[in-house]
Amino acid sequence: MLKLCFFLCLIYWVRPDEAKICPEFTDLNLGDALTGTELYVQLLLYTRENPDCAERLIELNVTASKYLNTTKKIVFVIHGFRPTGSPPAWLGDMKKLLLSSEDINLIIVDWNRGATTVNYVTAVKNCRKVAEILKNYVDQMLVGGASLDSLYMIGVSLGAHIAGFVGQKYNGKLGRITGLDPAGPSFNEEPPEYRLDPTDAQFVDVIHSDIDVLGFKKPLGTIDFYPNGGMYQPGCPKTFFSGLHYFKCDHQRSVFLFLSSLKRKCDIITYPCHSYLDYKRGKCLNCNAFQPMSCPVVGYHADRWKKLLIPYSSPIKAYFDTSDRDPFCMYNYLLDITTWNKSIRRGFIKVKIMDNDGNAVESQMNSKASTFQQYKSVKILTGFPRDIEKIAKMSLTFSTKALIGPTKKLKILHMKLTSVNNPKRPQLCRYDLVLMEKIEVIFRPIPCFGTGT
Structure with a gap:
Protein backbone atom coordinates (compact mmCIF):
# COMPACT_ATOMS: atom_id res chain seq x y z
CA MET A 1 0.00 0.00 0.00
CA LEU A 2 2.83 2.38 0.86
CA LYS A 3 4.47 1.69 -2.52
CA LEU A 4 1.16 2.33 -4.34
CA CYS A 5 0.68 5.62 -2.53
CA PHE A 6 4.22 6.70 -3.42
CA PHE A 7 3.63 5.78 -7.08
CA LEU A 8 0.36 7.75 -7.26
CA CYS A 9 1.98 10.75 -5.63
CA LEU A 10 4.84 10.58 -8.13
CA ILE A 11 2.38 10.62 -11.04
CA TYR A 12 0.59 13.56 -9.48
CA TRP A 13 3.76 15.62 -9.24
CA VAL A 14 5.09 14.63 -12.66
CA ARG A 15 1.97 15.48 -14.66
CA PRO A 16 2.09 19.25 -14.12
CA ASP A 17 5.73 19.28 -15.27
CA GLU A 18 4.81 17.31 -18.35
CA ALA A 19 2.13 19.86 -19.17
CA LYS A 20 4.76 22.60 -19.06
CA ILE A 21 6.97 21.10 -21.78
CA ASP A 321 35.44 48.95 -40.68
CA THR A 322 35.27 46.61 -37.71
CA SER A 323 37.62 44.83 -35.37
CA ASP A 324 37.85 41.04 -35.44
CA ARG A 325 35.64 40.32 -32.40
CA ASP A 326 32.62 41.49 -30.45
CA PRO A 327 31.73 44.34 -29.97
CA PHE A 328 33.46 44.98 -33.35
CA CYS A 329 33.69 48.77 -32.86
CA MET A 330 36.57 50.71 -34.38
CA TYR A 331 37.87 54.08 -33.25
CA ASN A 332 38.70 55.88 -36.45
CA TYR A 333 41.32 58.52 -37.16
CA LEU A 334 42.05 60.41 -40.34
CA LEU A 335 45.76 60.57 -41.10
CA ASP A 336 46.66 63.47 -43.40
CA ILE A 337 50.20 63.27 -44.80
CA THR A 338 52.12 65.63 -47.09
CA THR A 339 55.42 64.29 -48.43
CA TRP A 340 58.35 65.95 -50.21
CA ASN A 341 59.94 63.04 -52.10
CA LYS A 342 60.69 64.12 -55.66
CA SER A 343 59.71 60.71 -57.01
CA ILE A 344 56.32 59.09 -56.44
CA ARG A 345 56.03 56.54 -53.64
CA ARG A 346 53.32 53.90 -53.34
CA GLY A 347 52.79 52.04 -50.11
CA PHE A 348 51.04 51.52 -46.81
CA ILE A 349 51.22 53.35 -43.50
CA LYS A 350 50.75 51.50 -40.20
CA VAL A 351 49.94 53.65 -37.18
CA LYS A 352 50.35 52.93 -33.48
CA ILE A 353 49.12 55.20 -30.69
CA MET A 354 50.22 55.10 -27.04
CA ASP A 355 49.34 56.77 -23.74
CA ASN A 356 51.59 57.79 -20.84
CA ASP A 357 51.02 54.48 -19.06
CA GLY A 358 52.50 52.47 -21.91
CA ASN A 359 49.18 51.19 -23.27
CA ALA A 360 49.43 50.88 -27.05
CA VAL A 361 47.09 49.93 -29.85
CA GLU A 362 47.96 49.32 -33.49
CA SER A 363 45.94 50.22 -36.55
CA GLN A 364 44.89 47.85 -39.26
CA MET A 365 46.81 48.15 -42.52
CA ASN A 366 44.86 49.75 -45.36
CA SER A 367 43.68 47.32 -48.04
CA LYS A 368 44.72 49.69 -50.85
CA ALA A 369 48.12 51.29 -51.30
CA SER A 370 48.34 55.07 -51.11
CA THR A 371 50.17 57.15 -53.72
CA PHE A 372 52.44 59.82 -52.26
CA GLN A 373 53.44 62.73 -54.51
CA GLN A 374 55.57 65.74 -53.69
CA TYR A 375 53.71 68.44 -51.72
CA LYS A 376 50.33 66.74 -52.19
CA SER A 377 48.13 65.82 -49.26
CA VAL A 378 47.17 62.14 -48.90
CA LYS A 379 44.31 61.23 -46.56
CA ILE A 380 44.22 57.75 -45.03
CA LEU A 381 41.46 56.45 -42.79
CA THR A 382 42.86 54.24 -40.07
CA GLY A 383 41.09 52.52 -37.20
CA PHE A 384 41.89 51.05 -33.81
CA PRO A 385 40.00 48.33 -31.93
CA ARG A 386 40.49 50.20 -28.64
CA ASP A 387 40.28 53.86 -27.81
CA ILE A 388 43.09 55.90 -26.27
CA GLU A 389 41.69 59.21 -25.10
CA LYS A 390 44.97 61.03 -24.53
CA ILE A 391 47.68 60.13 -27.03
CA ALA A 392 51.17 60.71 -25.62
CA LYS A 393 53.19 58.97 -28.34
CA MET A 394 52.59 57.48 -31.74
CA SER A 395 54.54 55.67 -34.40
CA LEU A 396 54.42 55.32 -38.17
CA THR A 397 55.74 52.44 -40.26
CA PHE A 398 55.98 52.68 -44.04
CA SER A 399 55.91 49.60 -46.27
CA THR A 400 55.64 48.90 -49.98
CA LYS A 401 55.11 45.17 -49.34
CA ALA A 402 57.65 44.52 -52.08
CA LEU A 403 59.50 41.22 -51.68
CA ILE A 404 62.48 42.24 -53.78
CA GLY A 405 64.22 45.47 -54.72
CA PRO A 406 65.78 48.31 -52.71
CA THR A 407 64.06 49.65 -49.61
CA LYS A 408 62.26 52.95 -50.01
CA LYS A 409 62.30 56.13 -47.97
CA LEU A 410 59.27 58.34 -47.32
CA LYS A 411 59.99 61.96 -46.39
CA ILE A 412 57.08 63.51 -44.51
CA LEU A 413 56.79 67.28 -44.56
CA HIS A 414 53.64 67.41 -42.44
CA MET A 415 51.46 64.84 -40.65
CA LYS A 416 48.08 65.49 -38.99
CA LEU A 417 45.98 62.99 -37.01
CA THR A 418 42.28 63.77 -36.46
CA SER A 419 39.83 61.72 -34.40
CA VAL A 420 36.73 60.90 -36.46
CA ASN A 421 34.67 59.44 -33.61
CA ASN A 422 35.52 62.35 -31.30
CA PRO A 423 36.11 65.41 -33.52
CA LYS A 424 36.40 67.74 -30.49
CA ARG A 425 39.67 66.09 -29.47
CA PRO A 426 42.81 68.06 -30.35
CA GLN A 427 44.31 67.42 -33.77
CA LEU A 428 47.85 66.11 -33.45
CA CYS A 429 50.67 67.08 -35.79
CA ARG A 430 54.31 66.40 -36.53
CA TYR A 431 56.72 67.95 -39.03
CA ASP A 432 59.81 66.72 -40.87
CA LEU A 433 59.80 62.96 -40.40
CA VAL A 434 61.76 60.45 -42.45
CA LEU A 435 60.39 56.90 -42.64
CA MET A 436 62.69 54.12 -43.76
CA GLU A 437 60.76 51.18 -45.17
CA LYS A 438 59.71 48.62 -42.53
CA ILE A 439 61.31 50.65 -39.73
CA GLU A 440 58.96 51.87 -36.97
CA VAL A 441 59.50 55.53 -36.08
CA ILE A 442 58.23 56.53 -32.61
CA PHE A 443 57.66 60.19 -31.74
CA ARG A 444 55.63 62.58 -29.58
CA PRO A 445 53.00 64.45 -31.61
CA ILE A 446 52.15 68.05 -30.78
CA PRO A 447 48.83 69.95 -30.98
CA CYS A 448 48.39 71.37 -34.46
CA PHE A 449 48.72 75.14 -34.93
CA GLY A 450 45.44 76.96 -35.30
CA THR A 451 43.28 74.30 -33.58
CA GLY A 452 42.80 76.27 -30.41
CA THR A 453 44.59 73.72 -28.24
Missing part, protein backbone atom coordinates in the same frame (compact mmCIF):
# COMPACT_ATOMS: atom_id res chain seq x y z
CA CYS A 22 8.08 24.02 -23.97
CA PRO A 23 7.89 23.92 -27.77
CA GLU A 24 11.37 24.21 -29.23
CA PHE A 25 13.02 24.99 -32.54
CA THR A 26 13.19 21.90 -34.75
CA ASP A 27 16.50 20.10 -34.32
CA LEU A 28 17.54 18.01 -37.34
CA ASN A 29 20.80 16.53 -38.56
CA LEU A 30 22.87 15.88 -41.67
CA GLY A 31 20.93 12.69 -42.33
CA ASP A 32 17.75 14.73 -42.64
CA ALA A 33 19.53 17.09 -45.01
CA LEU A 34 20.64 14.20 -47.22
CA THR A 35 17.15 12.72 -47.47
CA GLY A 36 15.46 16.10 -47.68
CA THR A 37 12.61 17.49 -45.56
CA GLU A 38 9.03 18.49 -46.31
CA LEU A 39 8.15 22.09 -45.51
CA TYR A 40 6.61 22.64 -42.10
CA VAL A 41 6.45 26.04 -40.40
CA GLN A 42 5.92 26.73 -36.73
CA LEU A 43 5.89 30.11 -35.03
CA LEU A 44 7.34 30.26 -31.53
CA LEU A 45 6.27 33.29 -29.48
CA TYR A 46 8.41 34.71 -26.67
CA THR A 47 7.61 37.76 -24.56
CA ARG A 48 8.87 39.15 -21.28
CA GLU A 49 6.14 37.09 -19.63
CA ASN A 50 7.41 33.85 -21.16
CA PRO A 51 11.07 34.55 -22.06
CA ASP A 52 12.26 30.97 -21.57
CA CYS A 53 9.27 28.89 -22.64
CA ALA A 54 7.84 29.48 -26.10
CA GLU A 55 4.19 29.47 -26.96
CA ARG A 56 3.46 27.84 -30.31
CA LEU A 57 0.99 29.98 -32.25
CA ILE A 58 -1.92 28.15 -33.85
CA GLU A 59 -2.15 29.02 -37.53
CA LEU A 60 -5.94 29.16 -37.71
CA ASN A 61 -6.46 30.68 -34.28
CA VAL A 62 -3.62 33.12 -33.60
CA THR A 63 -5.71 35.43 -31.44
CA ALA A 64 -6.27 32.60 -28.95
CA SER A 65 -2.66 33.09 -27.84
CA LYS A 66 -2.13 33.60 -24.13
CA TYR A 67 0.87 35.88 -24.51
CA LEU A 68 0.44 37.74 -27.83
CA ASN A 69 -0.25 41.44 -27.17
CA THR A 70 -1.16 43.11 -30.46
CA THR A 71 -0.77 46.60 -28.97
CA LYS A 72 3.00 46.05 -28.79
CA LYS A 73 5.62 45.74 -31.54
CA ILE A 74 5.71 42.32 -33.19
CA VAL A 75 9.17 41.18 -34.28
CA PHE A 76 9.68 38.15 -36.53
CA VAL A 77 13.08 36.45 -36.80
CA ILE A 78 13.42 34.31 -39.94
CA HIS A 79 16.42 32.02 -40.47
CA GLY A 80 17.84 30.83 -43.78
CA PHE A 81 19.23 27.73 -45.46
CA ARG A 82 20.18 24.95 -42.99
CA PRO A 83 22.45 22.43 -44.78
CA THR A 84 23.20 20.50 -41.57
CA GLY A 85 19.78 20.72 -39.91
CA SER A 86 20.94 22.08 -36.57
CA PRO A 87 19.28 25.16 -35.01
CA PRO A 88 21.13 28.43 -35.73
CA ALA A 89 23.92 28.99 -33.20
CA TRP A 90 22.92 32.65 -32.80
CA LEU A 91 19.24 32.03 -32.08
CA GLY A 92 19.46 31.98 -28.28
CA ASP A 93 21.37 35.26 -28.12
CA MET A 94 18.99 36.88 -30.61
CA LYS A 95 15.99 35.97 -28.46
CA LYS A 96 17.57 37.08 -25.18
CA LEU A 97 18.93 40.38 -26.49
CA LEU A 98 15.80 41.43 -28.36
CA LEU A 99 13.60 40.83 -25.31
CA SER A 100 16.00 42.69 -23.04
CA SER A 101 16.17 45.65 -25.43
CA GLU A 102 12.44 46.26 -25.78
CA ASP A 103 9.09 44.97 -24.51
CA ILE A 104 7.95 43.19 -27.67
CA ASN A 105 6.26 40.13 -29.07
CA LEU A 106 9.14 38.08 -30.44
CA ILE A 107 8.26 35.39 -32.95
CA ILE A 108 10.87 32.88 -34.08
CA VAL A 109 9.86 31.55 -37.49
CA ASP A 110 10.97 27.93 -37.58
CA TRP A 111 10.95 26.53 -41.10
CA ASN A 112 13.85 24.16 -40.49
CA ARG A 113 11.78 21.46 -42.15
CA GLY A 114 12.04 22.82 -45.65
CA ALA A 115 15.31 24.69 -45.11
CA THR A 116 17.22 21.53 -44.13
CA THR A 117 18.38 19.96 -47.39
CA VAL A 118 21.59 19.62 -49.36
CA ASN A 119 19.64 20.89 -52.37
CA TYR A 120 19.80 24.68 -51.99
CA VAL A 121 17.36 25.20 -54.87
CA THR A 122 14.67 23.31 -52.94
CA ALA A 123 15.07 25.66 -49.99
CA VAL A 124 14.87 28.64 -52.35
CA LYS A 125 11.57 27.37 -53.79
CA ASN A 126 10.18 27.02 -50.27
CA CYS A 127 10.72 30.71 -49.52
CA ARG A 128 7.56 31.79 -51.33
CA LYS A 129 5.57 29.13 -49.49
CA VAL A 130 6.87 30.27 -46.11
CA ALA A 131 5.89 33.86 -46.96
CA GLU A 132 2.36 32.74 -47.80
CA ILE A 133 2.06 30.92 -44.49
CA LEU A 134 3.36 33.96 -42.61
CA LYS A 135 0.75 36.13 -44.31
CA ASN A 136 -1.98 33.88 -42.87
CA TYR A 137 -0.63 34.51 -39.38
CA VAL A 138 -0.19 38.25 -39.94
CA ASP A 139 -3.72 38.63 -41.33
CA GLN A 140 -5.11 37.23 -38.08
CA MET A 141 -2.88 39.50 -36.00
CA LEU A 142 -4.21 42.49 -37.92
CA VAL A 143 -7.78 41.39 -37.24
CA GLY A 144 -6.79 41.06 -33.59
CA GLY A 145 -5.69 44.69 -33.39
CA ALA A 146 -2.10 44.72 -34.64
CA SER A 147 -0.96 47.40 -37.10
CA LEU A 148 1.35 47.00 -40.06
CA ASP A 149 3.42 49.88 -38.68
CA SER A 150 4.32 47.78 -35.63
CA LEU A 151 5.47 44.74 -37.62
CA TYR A 152 9.23 44.25 -37.92
CA MET A 153 10.85 41.33 -39.73
CA ILE A 154 14.52 40.35 -39.30
CA GLY A 155 15.57 37.93 -42.02
CA VAL A 156 18.88 36.08 -42.26
CA SER A 157 20.12 35.01 -45.72
CA LEU A 158 17.12 33.34 -47.38
CA GLY A 159 15.05 34.66 -44.50
CA ALA A 160 15.68 38.21 -45.74
CA HIS A 161 13.98 37.43 -49.04
CA ILE A 162 11.11 35.70 -47.22
CA ALA A 163 10.60 38.92 -45.27
CA GLY A 164 10.62 40.79 -48.57
CA PHE A 165 7.97 38.49 -50.03
CA VAL A 166 5.74 39.10 -47.01
CA GLY A 167 6.27 42.83 -47.38
CA GLN A 168 5.23 42.65 -51.03
CA LYS A 169 1.93 41.09 -50.00
CA TYR A 170 1.16 44.20 -47.94
CA ASN A 171 2.35 46.65 -50.61
CA GLY A 172 5.38 47.73 -48.61
CA LYS A 173 3.38 48.90 -45.58
CA LEU A 174 5.22 46.73 -43.05
CA GLY A 175 7.00 48.91 -40.51
CA ARG A 176 10.52 47.60 -41.06
CA ILE A 177 12.58 44.80 -42.57
CA THR A 178 16.20 44.10 -41.64
CA GLY A 179 18.10 41.87 -44.06
CA LEU A 180 21.18 40.20 -42.59
CA ASP A 181 23.39 39.30 -45.55
CA PRO A 182 20.51 38.41 -47.88
CA ALA A 183 21.29 35.32 -49.95
CA GLY A 184 22.97 35.96 -53.30
CA PRO A 185 22.85 32.61 -55.16
CA SER A 186 19.57 32.26 -57.11
CA PHE A 187 18.73 35.92 -56.38
CA ASN A 188 21.61 38.05 -57.72
CA GLU A 189 20.13 38.50 -61.20
CA GLU A 190 16.46 38.53 -60.22
CA PRO A 191 14.20 41.60 -60.62
CA PRO A 192 12.84 43.30 -57.45
CA GLU A 193 9.62 41.28 -57.28
CA TYR A 194 11.64 38.07 -56.87
CA ARG A 195 13.81 39.22 -53.95
CA LEU A 196 14.05 41.71 -51.11
CA ASP A 197 13.58 45.27 -52.32
CA PRO A 198 13.52 48.79 -50.79
CA THR A 199 9.77 49.02 -51.43
CA ASP A 200 8.95 45.94 -49.33
CA ALA A 201 8.61 47.93 -46.09
CA GLN A 202 8.50 51.50 -44.85
CA PHE A 203 12.15 51.14 -43.83
CA VAL A 204 14.54 48.46 -45.09
CA ASP A 205 18.07 48.22 -43.68
CA VAL A 206 20.51 45.62 -44.96
CA ILE A 207 23.93 44.42 -43.76
CA HIS A 208 26.08 42.91 -46.53
CA SER A 209 29.00 40.91 -45.12
CA ASP A 210 29.77 38.29 -47.80
CA ILE A 211 29.04 39.88 -51.17
CA ASP A 212 31.64 37.83 -53.04
CA VAL A 213 30.27 34.37 -52.14
CA LEU A 214 27.00 33.72 -50.28
CA GLY A 215 25.54 37.21 -49.98
CA PHE A 216 23.83 39.70 -52.30
CA LYS A 217 26.17 42.38 -53.66
CA LYS A 218 23.92 45.23 -54.82
CA PRO A 219 21.86 47.52 -52.57
CA LEU A 220 18.52 46.10 -51.47
CA GLY A 221 17.28 48.57 -48.88
CA THR A 222 16.59 52.12 -47.83
CA ILE A 223 20.14 51.99 -46.48
CA ASP A 224 22.70 49.24 -47.13
CA PHE A 225 25.63 48.72 -44.77
CA TYR A 226 28.90 47.21 -46.01
CA PRO A 227 31.23 46.24 -43.13
CA ASN A 228 34.86 46.14 -44.28
CA GLY A 229 33.63 46.71 -47.81
CA GLY A 230 31.19 43.79 -47.62
CA MET A 231 33.67 40.91 -47.63
CA TYR A 232 36.79 39.50 -45.95
CA GLN A 233 35.61 40.06 -42.39
CA PRO A 234 38.42 40.40 -39.81
CA GLY A 235 38.88 37.31 -37.68
CA CYS A 236 37.37 34.95 -40.25
CA PRO A 237 39.48 32.06 -41.58
CA LYS A 238 41.40 32.66 -44.80
CA THR A 239 41.98 29.02 -45.82
CA PHE A 240 39.93 25.90 -46.45
CA PHE A 241 41.66 24.16 -43.54
CA SER A 242 39.19 25.75 -41.11
CA GLY A 243 36.41 23.61 -42.57
CA LEU A 244 32.80 24.77 -42.58
CA HIS A 245 33.66 27.89 -40.59
CA TYR A 246 35.65 29.14 -43.59
CA PHE A 247 32.49 29.16 -45.72
CA LYS A 248 30.01 30.61 -43.24
CA CYS A 249 32.06 33.04 -41.12
CA ASP A 250 31.80 36.08 -43.42
CA HIS A 251 28.13 35.31 -44.11
CA GLN A 252 27.26 35.07 -40.41
CA ARG A 253 29.17 38.22 -39.45
CA SER A 254 26.09 40.28 -40.38
CA VAL A 255 24.16 38.48 -37.62
CA PHE A 256 26.84 39.05 -35.00
CA LEU A 257 27.10 42.73 -35.91
CA PHE A 258 23.36 43.01 -35.38
CA LEU A 259 23.60 41.20 -32.04
CA SER A 260 26.40 43.53 -30.99
CA SER A 261 24.16 46.54 -31.64
CA LEU A 262 21.68 45.10 -29.13
CA LYS A 263 24.34 44.84 -26.42
CA ARG A 264 25.02 48.60 -26.69
CA LYS A 265 28.65 48.31 -25.58
CA CYS A 266 29.38 50.85 -28.30
CA ASP A 267 27.61 52.23 -31.34
CA ILE A 268 29.05 51.03 -34.64
CA ILE A 269 29.20 54.25 -36.64
CA THR A 270 28.92 54.09 -40.44
CA TYR A 271 29.64 56.54 -43.24
CA PRO A 272 27.39 57.00 -46.31
CA CYS A 273 29.67 56.92 -49.32
CA HIS A 274 29.80 56.15 -53.03
CA SER A 275 32.37 53.38 -52.60
CA TYR A 276 34.52 51.63 -50.02
CA LEU A 277 37.65 53.06 -51.63
CA ASP A 278 36.37 56.62 -51.28
CA TYR A 279 35.54 55.89 -47.66
CA LYS A 280 39.07 54.55 -47.02
CA ARG A 281 40.51 57.68 -48.61
CA GLY A 282 38.67 59.78 -46.04
CA LYS A 283 36.26 61.38 -48.53
CA CYS A 284 33.03 60.53 -46.70
CA LEU A 285 33.62 61.25 -43.03
CA ASN A 286 31.41 64.34 -42.86
CA CYS A 287 27.76 63.43 -42.25
CA ASN A 288 26.34 66.96 -42.55
CA ALA A 289 23.44 65.65 -44.61
CA PHE A 290 22.30 63.68 -41.59
CA GLN A 291 22.66 66.41 -38.98
CA PRO A 292 21.71 66.94 -36.22
CA MET A 293 21.83 63.16 -35.76
CA SER A 294 25.32 62.68 -37.18
CA CYS A 295 26.31 59.46 -39.00
CA PRO A 296 24.01 56.42 -39.06
CA VAL A 297 24.70 53.44 -36.83
CA VAL A 298 24.32 49.86 -37.98
CA GLY A 299 21.99 47.29 -36.44
CA TYR A 300 18.87 47.40 -34.33
CA HIS A 301 18.91 51.19 -33.90
CA ALA A 302 19.49 52.02 -37.57
CA ASP A 303 15.88 53.20 -37.85
CA ARG A 304 16.71 56.36 -35.89
CA TRP A 305 17.67 57.77 -39.30
CA LYS A 306 14.44 56.64 -40.97
CA LYS A 307 12.99 60.11 -41.56
CA LEU A 308 16.28 61.38 -42.96
CA LEU A 309 16.93 58.45 -45.27
CA ILE A 310 13.53 57.83 -46.86
CA PRO A 311 13.45 61.05 -48.98
CA TYR A 312 16.54 59.91 -50.93
CA SER A 313 15.60 58.64 -54.41
CA SER A 314 18.50 56.18 -54.64
CA PRO A 315 19.65 53.65 -52.03
CA ILE A 316 22.24 54.88 -49.56
CA LYS A 317 25.36 52.76 -49.16
CA ALA A 318 27.20 53.13 -45.86
CA TYR A 319 30.68 51.77 -45.19
CA PHE A 320 32.61 51.09 -42.02
